[in-house]
Each structure stands twice: as structure tokens, then as C-alpha cells.
Amino acid sequence: MKQYYGMSRSGNLAEAIQGLHSxxxxxxxxxxxxxxxxxxxxxxxxxGVPSIGCIGMCYLTDVVEHGVGVIAYSxxxxxxxxxxxxxxxxxxxxxxxxxxxxxxxxxxxxDTVCIDFCAGNDACVLTTIHTVLQRRGISLVGxxxxxxKVSANGRVYPDAVAYGVVRNQTGRVKTYKENIYHQLGNYRxxxxxxxxANYILxxxxxxxxxxxxxxxxxxxxxxxxxxxxxxxxxKINGDDTCIISIKDVQGNALACFRQVxxxxxxxxxxxxxxxxxxxxxxxxxxxxxxxxxxxxxINCLFRYKLFSEHNYMxxxxxxxxxxxxxxxxxxxxxxxxxRFVNQSMTCVVFE
Amino acid sequence: MLFGxxxxxxxxxxxxxxxxxxxxxxxxxxxxQKELVKKEVASLWELNMVGRAFAGVVKxxxxxQTKLQDLxxxxxxxxxxAEQFNQVRGAVAQTVTEAQSQMEELGQTSMQVQQSFNEMSxxxxxxxxxxxxxxxxxxxxxxxxxxxxxxxINASIEAARAGEAGKSFAVVAAQVKELARExxxxxxxxxxxxxxxxxxxxxxxSRILTSQETLGQNTDILAQADESFHxxxxxxxxxxxxxxxxxxxxxxxxxxxxxxxxxxxxxxxQYQEVVVHIDTASRMGTTKSAMFxxxxxxxxxxxxxxxxxxxxx
Numbered sequence: 001m002k003q004y005y006g007m008s009r010s011g012n013l014a015e016a017i018q019g020l021h022s023x024x025x026x027x028x029x030x031x032x033x034x035x036x037x038x039x040x041x042x043x044x045x046x047x048g049v050p051s052i053g054c055i056g057m058c059y060l061t062d063v064v065e066h067g068v069g070v071i072a073y074s075x076x077x078x079x080x081x082x083x084x085x086x087x088x089x090x091x092x093x094x095x096x097x098x099x100x101x102x103x104x105x106x107x108x109x110x111d112t113v114c115i116d117f118c119a120g121n122d123a124c125v126l127t128t129i130h131t132v133l134q135r136r137g138i139s140l141v142g143x144x145x146x147x148x149k150v151s152a153n154g155r156v157y158p159d160a161v162a163y164g165v166v167r168n169q170t171g172r173v174k175t176y177k178e179n180i181y182h183q184l185g186n187y188r189x190x191x192x193x194x195x196x197a198n199y200i201l202x203x204x205x206x207x208x209x210x211x212x213x214x215x216x217x218x219x220x221x222x223x224x225x226x227x228x229x230x231x232x233x234x235k236i237n238g239d240d241t242c243i244i245s246i247k248d249v250q251g252n253a254l255a256c257f258r259q260v261x262x263x264x265x266x267x268x269x270x271x272x273x274x275x276x277x278x279x280x281x282x283x284x285x286x287x288x289x290x291x292x293x294x295x296x297x298i299n300c301l302f303r304y305k306l307f308s309e310h311n312y313m314x315x316x317x318x319x320x321x322x323x324x325x326x327x328x329x330x331x332x333x334x335x336x337x338x339r340f341v342n343q344s345m346t347c348v349v350f351e
Numbered sequence: 352m353l354f355g356x357x358x359x360x361x362x363x364x365x366x367x368x369x370x371x372x373x374x375x376x377x378x379x380x381x382x383x384q385k386e387l388v389k390k391e392v393a394s395l396w397e398l399n400m401v402g403r404a405f406a407g408v409v410k411x412x413x414x415x416q417t418k419l420q421d422l423x424x425x426x427x428x429x430x431x432x433a434e435q436f437n438q439v440r441g442a443v444a445q446t447v448t449e450a451q452s453q454m455e456e457l458g459q460t461s462m463q464v465q466q467s468f469n470e471m472s473x474x475x476x477x478x479x480x481x482x483x484x485x486x487x488x489x490x491x492x493x494x495x496x497x498x499x500x501x502x503x504i505n506a507s508i509e510a511a512r513a514g515e516a517g518k519s520f521a522v523v524a525a526q527v528k529e530l531a532r533e534x535x536x537x538x539x540x541x542x543x544x545x546x547x548x549x550x551x552x553x554x555x556x557s558r559i560l561t562s563q564e565t566l567g568q569n570t571d572i573l574a575q576a577d578e579s580f581h582x583x584x585x586x587x588x589x590x591x592x593x594x595x596x597x598x599x600x601x602x603x604x605x606x607x608x609x610x611x612x613x614x615x616x617x618x619x620x621q622y623q624e625v626v627v628h629i630d631t632a633s634r635m636g637t638t639k640s641a642m643f644x645x646x647x648x649x650x651x652x653x654x655x656x657x658x659x660x661x662x663x664x
Contacts, residue, residue, distance in 0.1 A: 089655040127648035190395045196647070205396075236637040261644050263391040265637045338645065 001076035001170050001350055003294030005060050005327040007069040013041045016070045020046075023072035025079035025166050027115070027296075028053030029329045030068050032147050036156050038068055043154025050081035052152050052162035054117035054145025057330040061317045063304065071296060071327045073350075076170040080105050083152040083160040084128065088121045091128045091161060098132050098163065107167035109137030113175060113348045115296065116142030117150045118161040122333055122340040123259050125161045130338035138165075139175040140338075141346045143298035143331025171351025174288060177336040178281045178345040180303070181243060181269035184231060187216065191264040193253070200253050201233075201260040208252035216268060221249050229271070229306045232343050236265045243269065245302055245342035257333060257342045274307075278316055281345075285323060289349050295320070297328035297347035304330045306343075370657045377653035384650060388643050395636045402629045409622050416615050423608050430601045436594035440587040447580045447587075454580075458573050461566055468563050475556050482549050489538045489545070496535040503528035 004023065008015035011034050020026075023046055030038040032055050039053055058069025073079070080101035084091040105112060114133055118125050122144055133140055142163075150162040166173075189212070193202025204212040210224070219227050228246040233256070235242040244266070248255040260266070285292070297320070307313040320326045328347065336346045506524035510517030 086655075090652040090659065092649065092652045093656055093659065123644060124648040124651065127645045128652070130645075131649070188399065190392055190399060192392055205399075236634075237641045238634050238638045259644070261640060261647065262388045263395060263636075263640045263643060265395065265633070265640060 001168055001293045002074050003296070003325040003327065003350070004072040004074065005058075005069070005325070007058060007060070007064045007067060009064055009067040011038075011067045013038050013045075013068050013070070016068050017042070017045055020070065020072055021074070023049050023074050024077040025049070025081070025164055026051035026070060026072040027117075027164070027329075028068070028070055028151065029056045029058035029064075031055060031066050034068065035147070035149070035151070039151040039154060039156050042070070047154075050079045050153060050164060052081050052115070052117050052150065052164045054119075054143075054150045054162065054329075055147045056117075056143070056145050056332075057304075058327065059299075059317055059330065060327050061314070061321050063313065063317075063330060069327075069329070071329075073166065073294060076168065076293075078105050078107070078167040078169060079164055081152050081162065081164040083150065083157045083162045084125065085157055085160045087119060087125050087161050088159050091121075091125050092131075095128060095132060098129060098165075101163075101165050102132065102136060102138065105165045105167045107136075107138065107165070109139070110172055111169070112136075112138050112165060112167040113173045114138055114140040114142075114163055114165050115348065116140060116161050116163040116335060117145045118142060118333075118335065119145060119148045119150050119157075119159055122335065126335055126338045126340050129161070129163065133337075139173075139348070140335060141175050141296070141298060141348045142335035143329065143346075144333035144335075146332060168293070168350045170293060171291075172289070173348055173350050175336065175346065175348045176281060176285065177334075177339075177341070178277065178347075179241060179243060180272055180274040180277045181232065181234065181241075181343070182272045183234065183241075184268040184270040185216070187268045189266045191260050191266055192262050194260045194262050194264075195253075196259045196261060199247070199256045199259050200250060201256055201266075202253045204266065209254045210249055210252050213246075213254065213268075224249055224254070229302060229309075229343075231271075232269050233260075234267045234269045235260070236267060237339070240339070241267070241269070242339050242341040243343045245300075258340050271306075274310075275312065275315075278319065278345075282319060282323060285349055289351050291351060292324045292349055294350040295323055295326040295328075295347055296350075297326065297345055298331045298334050299328060299345045300334055300343045301330050301332055302343045303345060370661050374654055374657045377650055377657070380650050380653075381647075384643065384646055391636070391639060391643065395633075395640075398629065398633055398636060402626075402633060405622070405625060405629060409619075409626065412615065412619060412622060416612065416619070419608060419612050419615065423605065423612070426601050426605050426608065430598055433594045433597040433601070436590045440591045440594075443587040444584055447584050451577060451580050454573050454577060458570065461570055461573070465563065465566055468559050468566070472556065472559055472563075475552055475559070479549065479552055479556075482545050482552070485545055486542065489542050493535055493538045493542075496531040496538065499531040499534070500528055503531060 004020050006016040006019055011031055013034075026042065026046060026049055028038060028042055028051060030053060035053070035055050042051060042053070057063050057065050058071065082097045082101055084094040084098065086093060102112075114129065116125075116129065126140070129140060149156055149158045150160050151157065152160075152162040189204035191201055191204060191209075192206065194200060195202070201209045203209055210221070213224060214220070217227060217231055224246060225248065232246065233244040235244055242258075244260060245257040246254050247257050285295070304313060307316055317326075334341050334344045334346045336344070503524045506527065507521050510521030510524055513520065
């Protein structure tokens, strides 16, 4: 299979797709002003080709912040794309679509991946999708787009998740999740007084969450919002840690970028040696896949900001580009199987 | 044909076809799920407290083990110090042996000196005997000189009687008389010398005797010193015996300590096992919270789904 990446910083879709021929699956990363226009134009250019899209920044070796980007697969791919609608309330209503698409693509855990762009209520969406994917052992990577709308097969949907089931006919696929944080101290909290709908974390070990965070890190209310780059929360799930960013302070509670539930076990994280960790991921991918056809990644917006602040983003993208055909987009949250995480990188590698 | 049967009311039919029971089930499931989550929060908290308390126990046990190790080190230090007794005993024994060896040499030298003194004493006795013989001889010589003088006087008298003829004889008699006087004078001088020799010999003999007595006393002192050294050696050997006893007690204590440490090692293994179980339970708890989230995510979709379906009915 082959991966195509085209972009236009001015938002000219024609420029972005000028080298694209006979695609079998297309991903569109557009801007909030031109999204509908781009979706329609793309469908017109490649009618009937499975496609998904969202509003977000794309990258190859540079991040395109307000233009348009197209990532497409060809020569050895079977794909199907569709949406689950009403994600804020009942995405399960449309679950049969996913079951049928998986049936149609006919892949297995070895060669098939599900890529999704979500418009919101990510945790619920991932739970719902996972009920189907887990039966076949198919992995999922994806991210959250902006403006609560996505596209699939030439049509824009509000309050939906667009997914593409992609089967590599020329080899294996494997997904990765990269965490550049590690546990701070030996703090371990049980979350309570949470508001799932509004992603509110009320208390940690029975004490107001804001005060706990401030007491440990010695920061003011204002500093909490920027401190999340250095010290986000981590939700423990068995041996895995899912990063949770802090969005805002609400009274004595903390509003997060992902839902927190009563009985969630949380830890405090601190930024690790991110350069060593990213190099290690690249090394691991090289070990797992000596020959790589395509790599599609989703980097968190906060990671992008953090790396940019540290003048590391360019280096990071260049290092990733050294793997071969690497492209991706900057998400507002990252998806890895049934886990919705923040401040992470998830990716899928096609052999 | 409707005799005996009640006609079903339209409202009842609507109720039977309603999806409300599904909503009711979903609502109940949500309530149960919320209660379950509350219990899980309490369980996790308890588990957390158990973990903390047990971490305290493990920490205390570690500290106790460290104390036991320190105690073991103290025993080792005591043993090491006690072993220094042996080194001191060795040093004392070596010094005593060297001193005894030197004393033996001194004793042998004293005996040789004593023998020399004995030989000297004998030689002096012989010398005194010779002197006495010389004195006797000198007495005889003086006596002979006196007789010779008398004879010379008589010869002079006879020569005077003989007149001229006896003149030359008188000269001879005078010379003889002179010789007898000189002999007597020489004998006197010899006698004086011999007396001096005898006097000096007596003094020397007396001093030899004094030296012999002193030498004898030294030999006694040497014998006493040798005895003292033996007692020192015995005392040092006694210290070794004490050290051996200390070492024995320490060895027993260390064995007991080792048993105690082995006991704590076993306890620690069991503690670690408990810690592993607590961690596993805790880890399982965290996966349960993810499952609760999944359950909640799925159950939460039922009410809107039902309402949506009811709209279509």
C-alpha cells in the first residue's frame, strides 16, 4: 500500500490533492471556515471513495494550522467509512453500520485498523465502538476534531463520529500509544464528586480536587491551567495510564478535558525525558516493522504546544518522517482502542 | 363471542406496547450501577488504607531487619574485639618467650662466670700455697744468712787471731758477712713483696667471694623472673580462654540472630506476597472503574434510544 500526503497552507484543496490518484481511503483535515466546501469538493474529485474528515491541523514535517491537508491510502487497501450519529446521546443507535462495514472489509486484528474522527462525548463513543471492534480484536486510533462536526463520504455530520475501517492488503498493522509523562511522587487518589457530563473532578481522596493539586504543586489557581503541561493527572487502568488534562478551575473542583468517574484511581504525572521517549517509540516501530508503508499519527494539541514551546516540534516531526511515510493531525484528544486520553500520541503503522 | 371476556382498554394496550419498562430497567440498572460505584469507591478507599497500613508494616519490618543487621554487626565487632585478646596474648607470649630466651642466655653466662670464679678461686688457693712455700723458703734463707753471718763473725775472730796470716781470710769473712747481710736484706724485701701479694690475694679472694654471692643472688632473681614469666603466660592463656568463651557466646547469639533474621526473611516474603495481592486487587479495582465507565456509557444510551423508538411507534 501507499500513503499520500498533500496540503495547502492557503486552504486550496485542489493544491492539496493535485498528486493524488486512485485513492482507496481519504482523510481530510480542514479548517473551520472551509470545512463544508472542502468536504464537497473532495467528494466531487473522488466520488464514492471512502473518506472521513474533521476540522484540525495536519502535519508531515510541518504543522499546517489553518489550511487543508489530505492523507490518503492506495495500492493495496480495502476500506469502508461511515458515521455514528447522535454521539452526545446514543451513538449505539447506528452501531449496525460499523458491524456491516467491518463485515464488508473482512479484515482481522492482524491487518485491519479503525481510524476515527470524533465530534464529542468521546469516551461514550469509544465504549460503543469497542463493543464491536473487540469481538474481532481490531484496534482503533483516532482523535477529536474541532467545532463538533465531522464528515464521512462527502457529507458533514454534526454530533457524530466518522470512522474508517482500513485493511492493509500488503501486510500487518499495529497501533501505538506514547506517554511522555511518568508518576510524580507516590500520590494515589480515588476520584469522587465527579460530574461525568461536564468532565468535572470534585474530590480526590475526599478532599477538594483543586486544593489537593495546589497543595502538592504549590501553585495558584491561575497557574493550574498552564501547569497541566508539566503535571496532568493520570487515570490508572490496570497496567495502563491514561492522561487527563486540566481545562479549568470551577470553584473547588477541576474541569478536565476528559470525563472522570467516581471510583477512578488517579495519579499525578510529571513530564519525563520526552526526547528519549519519542526516540524509543521510533526505535520500537523500526523493530516491529523493518518495512513500513505508512504511519498515521494523532498528536494532542497540548503536546504540540509543549513541543513548540521547547522548540522540539520540528525535530520531532523530522525524526518521525525518518520512519518513511508519516503524516497525521493535531487532535483535541486522542483515541486508543476504548481509551480516550489527553496529551498523548497515538498512531497506526502499516507494513 | 365476547361473553366472559373483558375488552382491553386502549390505555392498557398503549401501556403494554410502551417501552417504559425498558426505561425502568435502564433506570434501575443506572441506580444499581451508581450504588456499585459508591461501594467501589469505599472498597478502593479501604484497599488504599490497607495498602498504606501494610506499607507501614513492611517499613517497620524493614527497619526491624536493619536493626537486626546492626545487632549482627555489633556481635561481629565484639567478636573482632575479643579476637584482639588473642593477638595481645600472642604478643605477650612472644615477648615472654624472647625474655625467657634472653634470661636463659644470661643464666648460662652467669654459670660460665661462676665457673671462672671457681677456677680463679682455686688458682688463688694454689697461689697462696706457693706464697706460703716461698715464705717458708725465705725463712730458711734468712736463717742460713744468719748462720752465715755468725760463721763470718767467727771467721773474722779466727782471722784476727791468726794475725797477718789471717788478714786475707778476714777480708773473705767480711765479704761473706756482707753477703749474708745483703741476702737477709733481699729476703726481707722479698718477704715484704710476698706479704703484699698475700694481702692483695686475700682482698681479691674476698671480692671474688662477694661477686660469687652476688652472682648467686642474680641467679635466684633470674629464677624468680622466669617464674613470673610463666605466671604471665598462664594469665595470658587465661585471657584467651575468656575470649574463646566470649566467641562461643557470640557464635550462639549469632546463630539465634540468624534464625531470627531467617524468620523475618520468611515474614518479609509473606509481606511481599500480601503487597503483591494488594497491588493486584488495586489494579483490578482500576480496571473495574474503566468497566464501570463502559457500563455507564452504554446504559446512558438506553433512555434516549427508547425515547427515540417511542417517537417512531
